[in-house]
Amino acid sequence: MSAAIIAHGEENRRREEIVSFGRSLFERGLSAGSSGNISVRLDDGWLLTPTNACLGRLDPARVAKLDWEGRLVSGDQPSKEAFLHRAMYSERQGAGAIVHLHASHSAAVSCMHGLDDHDCLPPLTAYYVMKIGRLPLVPYHRPGDPALAEAIRGLAGKHSAVLLANHGPVVSGSTLEAAVYATEELEETAKIFLLLRAVPTRPLNEVQIAELKSAFRLDF
């Protein structure tokens, strides 16, 4: 079989994967209306969900394919956050996929006054530390503002996930599955954080975090 046919088959599998994770996120209430976008890195460019598309009802053939200059190769007009995804990929060579959502609890935290800009959520659970680590806040920009790319560039080298102020999370992973799992872990931790707001809590301490970093080779 020729390399071109193999690459085509791989691209089609990634298109189907975007559709199926998009539907799953939508059906569980993690992406309302036409909010959010999903991208996946390919050998010869990358795939990104179309702008104004509902993640629950994507058509694999209409998912946009872009080159690394941001030019549309095939599919529908891409998400207005294309440059944001591209900035994250350029800073994180190991990132194979990126998920951006407006999931309620993460979005709620992104609107809170007095957040620590370097680390928006406490290390409440081991899985949060393992999947997210430290979560910096990106100052508010309107959706689609190209300046967001620069703001992300400064943080993405050190962080696989960031929280956009008054907006929602952007999470990368080695695969789309990994990026989705990390996004879900962030959403659950944001929910736990909000549930515990009036309750004295006992986050993981430095020794516990250091043990996780060493056991799971975490690089934050």
Ligand SMILES: O=C(CO)COP(=O)(O)O
């Ligand atoms: O989440 C969104 C904007 O931040 C959705 O925008 P798009 O529909 O252009 O992907």
Ligand SMILES: [Zn+2]
């Ligand atoms: Zn958004």
